[in-house]
Amino acid sequence: MAETQAGARILVVEDEYLIRMLLEDMLTDLGYGIAGAVGTIAEASELAATADIQCAILDVNLAGQEVYPVAEILAKRGVPFVFVTGYGEGSLAEPYRDRPALQKPFQAEQLKATLISLLRN
Numbered sequence: 428m429a430e431t432q433a434g435a436r437i438l439v440v441e442d443e444y445l446i447r448m449l450l451e452d453m454l455t456d457l458g459y460g461i462a463g464a465v466g467t468i469a470e471a472s473e474l475a476a477t478a479d480i481q482c483a484i485l486d487v488n489l490a491g492q493e494v495y496p497v498a499e500i501l502a503k504r505g506v507p508f509v510f511v512t513g514y515g516e517g518s519l520a521e522p523y524r525d526r527p528a529l530q531k532p533f534q535a536e537q538l539k540a541t542l543i544s545l546l547r548n
Contacts, residue, residue: 434458434459434460435459435460435481435482435542435546436459436460436461436462436478436479436480436481436482437454437459437460437461437462437480437481437482437483437484437542438462438463438464438465438471438474438475438478438480438482438483438484439451439454439461439463439464439465439483439484440465440466440471440483440484440485440486440489440494440497441464441466441484441486441489441511442466442467442486442488442489442490443466443486444466446486446531447464447466450464450484450538451464453535453538454538456535457535457538457539457542459542462474462478462479462480463478463480466489466490467489467490468489468492468494468496468497471485471489471494471497472496472497472500475497475500475501475504475506476500476504480506481506481507481546482506482507482508482509482542482545482546483497483501483506483507483508483509484508484509484511484538485497485498485501485508485509485510485511486510486511486512487510487511487512487514487518487519488512488513488514493520494510495520495523498510498523498526507545507546508526508545509526509527509528509529509541509542509545510523510526510527510528510529511528511529511531511533512528512529512530512531513530513531527541527544527545529541
């Protein structure tokens with residue numbers, strides 16, 4: 428459990444309710460805490476700016492809006508994050524192409540490896 432940095436609080440930003448619930452379950456099973464699970468830019472921006480979080484998972488497309496404003500807030504705070512997208516890593520906006528991304532659908536092991544890497548830095 429130590430390798431997952433147990434108890435690290437993760438912000439989940441995903442607009443599709445069932446996927447959000449699946450992510451929460453995966454994170455809980457992997458030993459992480461959920462700092463918040465939201466589906467809108469407004470909710471995500473507030474939590475990104477104020478919540479006690481160690482990492483975030485950001486769906487790139489939230490009901491037609493791109494999640495980059497939330498990513499910018501997290502980057503300014505020095506909070507690591509991973510993008511989740513159905514469109515491939517090449518679809519990320521230019522300033523974020525060097526950030527980690529998971530292609531939907533992904534397995535819990537891929538998520539675990541990505542989070543371990545993010546939290547290690």
